[in-house]
Amino acid sequence: MIRSFKPAARLTALALAALLAGHAQAITFEQLDASGAGTGVFYNPTDSDWVLAPGAVTSELKAVDGGWSIDLSATTFGAAEGGTQASNIYGAGLLLPSSAHGWRVNFSANLRTWDSYNDGSVVQPNAGASLGDWDLFAVNANTQGYYWDLTSTTPINEGDGDGGESVPTAAALPGTTGLIDPLVPVRPAGSVVTYTNDGNSGYLPGSTWAWGGRDYAEGYFESVRTSGMVELRTSNATFVSFVLDSRTPGFHDNQLPSWGQFGVSGVYSDVPNGPSENPGGGAPGYSIENPLLPSSVTPEGTFVFSGFDVSEGTTGLGDFLFIDPDVVEGYVVSLDGSSGQAIVKLKLPQIGDADGFLIEGEVDGQWVLLGQVTDGGELVITQPSITKVRILGINPDLGLDPLDIAAFKLGLIFDKAGLASLSMTPLTTAVPEPTSLTLLGAGLAGLLWRRRRQASRAA
Numbered sequence: 001m002i003r004s005f006k007p008a009a010r011l012t013a014l015a016l017a018a019l020l021a022g023h024a025q026a027i028t029f030e031q032l033d034a035s036g037a038g039t040g041v042f043y044n045p046t047d048s049d050w051v052l053a054p055g056a057v058t059s060e061l062k063a064v065d066g067g068w069s070i071d072l073s074a075t076t077f078g079a080a081e082g083g084t085q086a087s088n089i090y091g092a093g094l095l096l097p098s099s100a101h102g103w104r105v106n107f108s109a110n111l112r113t114w115d116s117y118n119d120g121s122v123v124q125p126n127a128g129a130s131l132g133d134w135d136l137f138a139v140n141a142n143t144q145g146y147y148w149d150l151t152s153t154t155p156i157n158e159g160d161g162d163g164g165e166s167v168p169t170a171a172a173l174p175g176t177t178g179l180i181d182p183l184v185p186v187r188p189a190g191s192v193v194t195y196t197n198d199g200n201s202g203y204l205p206g207s208t209w210a211w212g213g214r215d216y217a218e219g220y221f222e223s224v225r226t227s228g229m230v231e232l233r234t235s236n237a238t239f240v241s242f243v244l245d246s247r248t249p250g251f252h253d254n255q256l257p258s259w260g261q262f263g264v265s266g267v268y269s270d271v272p273n274g275p276s277e278n279p280g281g282g283a284p285g286y287s288i289e290n291p292l293l294p295s296s297v298t299p300e301g302t303f304v305f306s307g308f309d310v311s312e313g314t315t316g317l318g319d320f321l322f323i324d325p326d327v328v329e330g331y332v333v334s335l336d337g338s339s340g341q342a343i344v345k346l347k348l349p350q351i352g353d354a355d356g357f358l359i360e361g362e363v364d365g366q367w368v369l370l371g372q373v374t375d376g377g378e379l380v381i382t383q384p385s386i387t388k389v390r391i392l393g394i395n396p397d398l399g400l401d402p403l404d405i406a407a408f409k410l411g412l413i414f415d416k417a418g419l420a421s422l423s424m425t426p427l428t429t430a431v432p433e434p435t436s437l438t439l440l441g442a443g444l445a446g447l448l449w450r451r452r453r454q455a456s457r458a459a
Contacts, residue, residue: 029103050068050092051092053091054088055090060090069261069263070261071260078274079114081114084255086254087248089243090244091244093241095237095238102238103238104231107264109137110223110225110271112258112260112274117188117212123191126215130217136243137260139230139240139242140204141240144206184204184208190212196208242262246258257274285315305421310420316413319413321412322410329427330392331426331427332425333410333424335414336420342415343412344380344381344415345378346412346413348391349410353393355393357392357394358392359372370389
């Protein structure tokens with residue numbers, strides 16, 4: 001029977017006996033040596049070592065291959081955007097025994113949210129969306145106490161829901177000794193943030209891994225599947241907490257549900273997405289059903305995309321960023337080289353083109369063949385520093401002319417994080433040369449306008 005409260009003094013003797021050279025295939029707690037490297041000595045907790053967060057229930061803490069995984073707000077798994085969620089702190093924690101040099105905690109994060117944890121200081125909202133400091137996922141290691149027993153003093157700027165003003169608030173969360181938002185100085189805003197506190201009492205103490213949604217609006221659903229790590233170099237006993245905090249003060253505290261699981265590093269259990277009227281179930285770019293659309297088209301017919309922030313835990317590194325221009329028989333995709341990024345992998349759409357596609361890359365101003373890809377296939381780009389590619393050989397019999405609504409949805413993976421500024425130039429010849437491209441500026445601009453009007457009416 002897992003208890004929701006247990007005196008910390010009982011843990012030390014039990015924990016020291018549980019240090020083993022081998023480790024369970026679950027969340028891992030590894031001792032560090034003087035240099036900060038792992039020693040290969042792991043702490044394997046028992047069920048009596050765990051303490052549940054105020055909103056958690058016993059069944060959400062699960063034994064996995066001799067270790068543990070933690071469900072967060074399991075009753076809301078798969079909830080719709082309009083669902084409700086009890087305002088609370090979900091998850092569990094434990095107290096690691098004192099160690100000569102501290103601990104490293106490795107875990108997987110498989111998380112879902114309809115909500116926002118973004119004040120606009122890092123990235124602005126997507127078109128039509130709003131910001132607010134609402135649901136925060138966090139793993140925290142410190143020497144002071146469990147997440148839900150901590151205090152903070154920084155007032156929040158809480159969105160009022162209309163996408164404009166914000167209301168300064170400094171009230172403590174109900175049922176805590178003074179915990180208020182924001183709890184990390186840089187909001188995750190759809191990205192993973194790691195933070196080590198230098199003594200500021202306004203934020204979470206110790207070391208923190210955090211993730212939350214970028215913004216909220218109709219149909220915007222975000223998720224992350226990644227492995228994470230926190231380290232705390234100390235000789236003192238260490239409190240480790242795995243939480244979803246939906247207890248932000250204010251009127252959005254029980255709206256726009258979030259849920260997920262912390263578990264085995266690199267292994268992801270089935271955590272359902274949220275149903276949505278938007279088939280993509282997420283912000284533009286996160287799925288092939290809801291690709292990132294161009295923000296403008298030049299008079300020459302080049303599609304220009306708003307900058308997409310590629311960072312750890314977001315699409316564009318481990319997962320494809322999907323973009324959607326309108327094409328004829330081919331196109332050129334260009335990545336602004338000022339970010340220092342390069343394109344390393346492509347995923348082509350499945351459109352019924354039996355011959356597939358030829359992929360070329362620009363190297364020193366010349367087009368070179370990178371490979372041939374089957375319909376719906378993928379290409380790993382081995383040529384270094386490729387920022388411009390062109391896709392050729394789209395079968396004209398498919399009718400992908402400028403007046404068709406049919407889309408060519410392309411997946412991209414980059415070599416590193418950064419602001420990915422993209423543009424695409426449609427081609428009207430099957431095997432174009434750079435000096436003889438026939439471009440469709442006016443017709444494409446009109447089509448883009450019609451598509452945006454249809455999207456705004458549908459919203």
